[in-house]
Amino acid sequence: MNTQGQVRIETSQNIGIIHFQTEKLNVLSHALRHDLYQAIQQLLLNNEIRSIILYGGEKAFSAGADIHEFSQGIHLEFPSLHDLFDLISNASKPIVAAISGVAFGGGLELALACHHRIVHEKSQLALPEVHLGLLPGAAGTQLLPRYIGVERALNTILSGKPLKLDTLNETALIDVLTEESVLSAALAFATQSVGTVYHIKNINIESDEALLQHLENQRAQLKKHTNTVVQNAIIDAIEASIEQNFQAGFLKEQQLFKMLTESAESKSLRHAFFAEREIKNIPDLAQNIQAQPVQKVAVIGAGTMGSGIAICFLNAGFSVTLIENNQAALERGLGLIGQYFDGQISKGRLTEEKATNIQKNLSTTLDYAALSQVDLAVEAVFEDWEVKTSVLQKMDEYLPESAILASNTSTLDLNELAKVTKRPEAVVGLHFFSPAQVMPLLEIVRTELTSQQTLVTALDIGKRLRKVAVVAGVCDGFIGNRMLNEYLRIAGLLIDAGASPYQIDQALEQWGMAMGPFRMCDMAGNDIGYLIRKQQLKMNPNKKFSGIADLLVEQQRLGQKTKKGWYDYSQGNRRGDQDAEVIQLIEDYRQAQGIEAKTFSNEEIVERCIYALTNEGFRLLEEGIALRSSDIDVVYLAGYGFPRWRGGPMFYAEQQGLDVMKNRIQQFAEDLYSDASFWQIPTLLAKKVA
Ligand code: NAI
Numbered sequence: 001m002n003t004q005g006q007v008r009i010e011t012s013q014n015i016g017i018i019h020f021q022t023e024k025l026n027v028l029s030h031a032l033r034h035d036l037y038q039a040i041q042q043l044l045l046n047n048e049i050r051s052i053i054l055y056g057g058e059k060a061f062s063a064g065a066d067i068h069e070f071s072q073g074i075h076l077e078f079p080s081l082h083d084l085f086d087l088i089s090n091a092s093k094p095i096v097a098a099i100s101g102v103a104f105g106g107g108l109e110l111a112l113a114c115h116h117r118i119v120h121e122k123s124q125l126a127l128p129e130v131h132l133g134l135l136p137g138a139a140g141t142q143l144l145p146r147y148i149g150v151e152r153a154l155n156t157i158l159s160g161k162p163l164k165l166d167t168l169n170e171t172a173l174i175d176v177l178t179e180e181s182v183l184s185a186a187l188a189f190a191t192q193s194v195g196t197v198y199h200i201k202n203i204n205i206e207s208d209e210a211l212l213q214h215l216e217n218q219r220a221q222l223k224k225h226t227n228t229v230v231q232n233a234i235i236d237a238i239e240a241s242i243e244q245n246f247q248a249g250f251l252k253e254q255q256l257f258k259m260l261t262e263s264a265e266s267k268s269l270r271h272a273f274f275a276e277r278e279i280k281n282i283p284d285l286a287q288n289i290q291a292q293p294v295q296k297v298a299v300i301g302a303g304t305m306g307s308g309i310a311i312c313f314l315n316a317g318f319s320v321t322l323i324e325n326n327q328a329a330l331e332r333g334l335g336l337i338g339q340y341f342d343g344q345i346s347k348g349r350l351t352e353e354k355a356t357n358i359q360k361n362l363s364t365t366l367d368y369a370a371l372s373q374v375d376l377a378v379e380a381v382f383e384d385w386e387v388k389t390s391v392l393q394k395m396d397e398y399l400p401e402s403a404i405l406a407s408n409t410s411t412l413d414l415n416e417l418a419k420v421t422k423r424p425e426a427v428v429g430l431h432f433f434s435p436a437q438v439m440p441l442l443e444i445v446r447t448e449l450t451s452q453q454t455l456v457t458a459l460d461i462g463k464r465l466r467k468v469a470v471v472a473g474v475c476d477g478f479i480g481n482r483m484l485n486e487y488l489r490i491a492g493l494l495i496d497a498g499a500s501p502y503q504i505d506q507a508l509e510q511w512g513m514a515m516g517p518f519r520m521c522d523m524a525g526n527d528i529g530y531l532i533r534k535q536q537l538k539m540n541p542n543k544k545f546s547g548i549a550d551l552l553v554e555q556q557r558l559g560q561k562t563k564k565g566w567y568d569y570s571q572g573n574r575r576g577d578q579d580a581e582v583i584q585l586i587e588d589y590r591q592a593q594g595i596e597a598k599t600f601s602n603e604e605i606v607e608r609c610i611y612a613l614t615n616e617g618f619r620l621l622e623e624g625i626a627l628r629s630s631d632i633d634v635v636y637l638a639g640y641g642f643p644r645w646r647g648g649p650m651f652y653a654e655q656q657g658l659d660v661m662k663n664r665i666q667q668f669a670e671d672l673y674s675d676a677s678f679w680q681i682p683t684l685l686a687k688k689v690a
């Protein structure tokens with residue numbers, strides 16, 4: 001295997017320069033490691049050469065290890081990063097890393113193995129393994145403390161953030177920090193500094209009380225959080241760099257790294273990482289279709305969503321025309337947008353000048369004729385069939401022939417909405433989540449008639465907005481909300497059967513959900529769920545819902561906005577306090593229904609709620625609404641506070657074993673108090689288990 005000429009040697013006087021540049025930012029795949037190893041060996045054997053420079057080009061020294069290799073153990077095949085490390089650090093000639101662009105993870109460790117580093121001032125040096133549930137496993141935890149001190153190294157590895165280069169000039173990490181070409185600087189350096197080779201790994205870090213205390217304090221901090229296996233392992237590895245020789249510390253790092261690569265958390269985080277990269281691959285899209293140019297955008301409706309969507313486009317550099325049907329609503333929307341930018345200024349995220357400049361790209365009007373000037377219009381008007389269809393027809397009437405017609409509808413049938421226009425192929429759903437300027441998720445809803453050109457353009461828009469854009473087909477609730485509705489329904493039925501909303505929230509929050517289902521309903525407004533239930537009952541009168549949520553709404557307990565919902569917010573506590581009135585309401589309800597309350601363990605609550613998500617997820621896959629199960633995971637990670645270290649609902653169920661899920665579903669279906677019609681085994685699940 002080789003990188004097909006992407007590694008080449010150039011010699012200049014007595015210096016050997018190894019140029020390496022692959023399409024994938026010099027990710028240290030087996031092929032690249034192999035070619036680098038050979039090139040270094042060749043130069044080490046060449047008596048003419050007195051020093052060696054590793055140069056990965058301007059864009060990247062290396063973006064790190066090839067994570068794909070971890071699951072099959074290819075990362076350990078000769079030459080592994082460790083073999084490269086040994087070759088470099090034991091070399092008899094000085095090896096200099098010339099770093100420009102990114103040096104991440106294994107890429108930075110490769111540079112740490114070198115005897116010297118010449119660094120461009122704009123480059124980014126980081127050990128971001130923690131985000132994948134790992135620690136740097138090619139001596140990073142042993143070398144970085146030796147270069148920049150234990151505390152700094154620990155912070156860097158725990159945070160995964162790039163090092164602040166201008167603070168490192170005094171350390172052994174950086175020999176030269178330059179704004180010029182790193183290759184020229186490395187050549188000048190190598191010419192002057194030919195001589196003995198010393199390596200930092202031979203220096204031991206002395207122990208001292210303050211240092212050990214610092215590590216203990218960090219461990220104590222972690223006790224306040226759940227799921228800190230990785231962070232604790234990082235502290236253990238760093239501790240192993242103190243007071244003992246490199247080899248002993250390195251051995252410890254290897255044990256911890258192996259433990260982490262095999263952990264469920266790291267597998268989940270790696271799954272999430274790949275799942276997020278997979279979403280843009282749409283299997284049936286023709287390769288040659290280009291996104292249409294979109295620069296001018298109209299947002300119709302300046303309510304909660306419309307103003308948030310306008311902010312998203314403004315922040316991404318589009319010019320935006322906000323259209324309303326009444327002046328008061330337009331001004332309210334403008335007020336919301338203004339408030340947002342003021343907030344950004346006061347939080348120091350934007351300068352006043354920048355905020356003003358961005359807002360210069362915003363115009364407002366009550367006249368739909370303004371649509372004739374834009375490339376894309378997104379409607380975010382009332383969720384009402386008559387209102388939406390009339391707005392879509394106006395969009396059709398005024399928009400230029402090539403424009404895209406997008407709708408932010410969350411519940412209406414987009415296949416039917418598209419058909420009220422004369423160009424259904426140009427209609428697509430852009431389903432933002434509230435608050436649109438904050439939530440990363442965007443569902444791109446493709447109707448039966450959406451053209452490939454329109455879809456490609458929508459994907460491009462999603463990318464430019466820096467959203468996590470997942471393609472979904474048309475159905476009630478698309479991917480995210482359709483699953484959520486079942487999750488909430490099953491959670492509601494658990495209350496009927498005997499659990500309290502507080503136990504349910506607590507069980508799911510302890511398990512890792514950012515917010516329990518009832519706290520979430522209180523935040524969104526219980527009236528919204530009420531309307532959805534009524535709507536669903538119209539379509540399916542036999543659907544089984546808990547009646548308690550309706551009682552709350554009838555008593556005006558709408559959630560945070562009325563200061564009372566499932567929780568009591570009257571004391572100003574944003575998370576809300578448990579409320580005896582709600583408990584009483586539930587007990588009265590059970591009595592009236594003749595229900596004898598059953599006790600549930602937290603585990604069972606979690607199982608029922610999470611399998612409710614997964615069960616519906618399988619149906620979405622069967623119907624082709626979601627393209628892949630990993631897309632469903634991405635929707636839940638980006639939009640619903642699902643714990644990333646559990647990978648997403650579909651991945652989680654797979655890790656537990658799909659046979660386990662199938663058996664549990666069978667058991668749920670037999671309970672008197674649960675919904676047997678929902679707990680039917682999806683064909684796809686049965687097939688996978690078989
Ligand atoms: P909203 O009630 O806050 O805003 C709707 C706005 O549309 C109002 O300002 C209204 O004056 C304006 N409007 C109504 N008819 C109009 C017309 N003919 N021309 C121009 N403007 C008109 O509603 P919200 O919450 O912003 O929802 C808007 C859309 O976004 C709905 O389709 C909703 O389903 C969807 N959505 C809402 C989410 C949420 O969490 N609120 C999340 C995702 C989607």
